[in-house]
Amino acid sequence: MTTENTTRRGFLRTGAAGVALGVAAPAYLRAQAAPLKIGHLTPTTGFLGPLGEYAQMGIKLAVEHVNANGGAGGRQIELIMEDSVNPQTASTKAERMFERDQVEMIIGEISSASCLTISQVAARYGKCFINTGGNSDSLRGQDCNRYMFHVETQNSMYVNAEGEFFRSQDMVDGKNWYTMTADYAFGHDLLSAAKAFLDANGGVLVGDDLVPTDATDFSSYLLKIRQAQPDVVALNLAGTQITNFLKQYGEFGLDFTLGGFGFDTVSAWAAGAQNFSGTWPNVWNHLVPNDASQAFVQAFTDAYGKPPENQAWGDYNAGLIMARAVAEAGDAGGDTLVAYLESDEAQFDLMKNRKGYFRPSDHQLIQEIYAITALPAGEAQNQWDIFTTSEPLPGADQPLETLAQSVTGGTCTL
Template identity: 25%
Template sequence: MRMRTWKFVPMLALFLVVHEVPAATKVKVGVLVSMSSFISDLTGQGSVEAAKLAIEDFRKRHPGTTVELVSADHQNKPDVATGIVREWFDRESVDVLLDGAPSPVSLAVTDIVKDKNKVFLASSASHSDLSGKKCNPNTVQWTYTNWAFANGTGKAVVRQGGNTWFFMTADYAYGHSLEKETADTVKAAGGKVLGTVRHPVSAADLSSFLLQAQASKAKVIALANAGGDTINSIKQAAEFGVVPGKQNLAALNLYITDVHAMGLKTAQGLMFTTAFYWDLNESTRAFSKRFASRMNGKMPTQAQAGAYSSLLNYLLAVERAGSPGNGARVVAEMRNVGWFEDPLFGRTRVQENGGVQHAMYLTQVKTPSESRAPWDYYKILQKIPEELAFQPKEQTGCPLVK
């Protein structure tokens, strides 16, 4: 099978065998992120910087293309996000929307993108409906889905004896989706769900919810939340003596910035599934070194790596399409290349439901004694092959899949 290969040398210089872009080609990128909420550390300014790196790498080989970037803080409010997006599309000639987490924001803007025939690169949004029931020809869900997180972690934990589960879930669309996807996986693997409790987003005191989870006697307390909510859940679970004990925590969506914020002493032993780790190979290390030099030494999260990779692939698709003007056509170009070798995610392809296939990794947080250097936090337990890491497109409910 023919694959498009990107070979990298130091500084991640791109050697791409492609046609020249017409000098008149102009692309405007809008990075829609949260800059001051419970998820700002895992996306936020880091996604903006990752997008800038993608633009720089593309323009090294395509200096005739003008790529402009704008960014905005949606404040974690879908109505604010939709207002920004309409302004960008109607008045500022933005061609492509990047990032878009959390899920209520991404679900709110995806229909606008379709109506305006633009492109949405959902590089940090994980709600499975984006490549399922709400799929459209203009949206690409690049980095991960809730199904991928659930499939990787749920199966592994049940296989290791964690056959009774209790969910502690963030009370919004993302949390509900992640809980359902994981519960279905656990049941299919032979486990049981004993109950669930839902907590407000960004709640400072989670003690009552943790005590309910502890009282369930479930072997696994599953955290269907993200960012600051995950950090607070794990920290308070240790403070209240929920763990260590007879119960274990399963972080269903964990980011390297979460581990850094908690410290290895608190996070050690957590098992989770991730799409990216900075120390996987030479290409991921080269990109991450450049990223860290702009982010005060912070290594990129999987969402920020997704911002870089999805935007770079979009720009290459614009080059093949000849113009960013027809968003659905550009996304079709992203699909038409089939399997290719991505510098950060390895063997990758975009499917007709807008979902991207690449490998995922079952991962465990190292103990303090196992860590040899700053940000040396992960042990890769298993590579989940790209054909198995994501839900089969025929099962997603996407009406575009024939």
């Protein structure tokens, strides 16, 4: 277990960046108030480990900035961090955080299966769990609960955004698709959303393979793809699976149109400019061109010596959102925070063009997302700037909820 008691150092280093990032002065101050204990669970080992490392950096920076600016409603945040490892361990550690450590909420996670077990524990204690990385539609559908909120976007939103790109390139109707799917809850759910999109838009699924999460050798799958000769290869993979696939895809010399329905920029960086290709949906990236976004990039780079990945963005913003919620609601109790986060005044600056809000019906943070497209290797400026970013999706003339329609995963009953 790691306990983080953060200081003013990071905020003083970034100066006015704290204000640009939305770390507003607390609504009220309580002298000598008890610390606000927040638990953070995320995998830092296994195939999701590289993402978990960015998640921890993001939440630590958020706590540093909030504490430097007066805390959450005058309460300094004490951060208690653990490696969630797997769903069973995540459940056990969540219980221990609530029972032994007396945390008032839990933030984090990447695995959709672990999100489910953490949310079940949080609901038993009547405390909030803020999911920052689990994409499964079912977490917003049949597996939703009153105390779980989602900063990360859901699979259907990514599918709808990426689908718009493929439609614009005439790569759907009548085209043959081959998908590769991570063999766990996230992948299965994403595949369901992808199939629904293809069925609705005339795409033909000529092959799909379920891939174990610990797979490192993709040669047998790549041979099958070569034989199938698809128009599009679409990945429903996660974590280091994507990195390994991208490296081997280039080695096999395949040039079918490549993309995916879920993506994290750490996979592109790990693959390198020489291997990264295609267009991918992305909740946020370090190239988003607005002042708040670039202030965060600078603060993160100053702190860690490299730009933030989208998972760092998620955990950082979750920290700011919950600090503001505690300050404005006046309490960290689960029911009080649920009422505030569902209210009309709970709209949040997310370093994007439009503010986001939690949809009361399923607690999904409704927000803009992006598409990133790989640069030719020769045009990469450094190891980080190896892709371009689109304008925000949906377009400014469309409602934010445009991408969050036609979802799978059942119906949410809160």
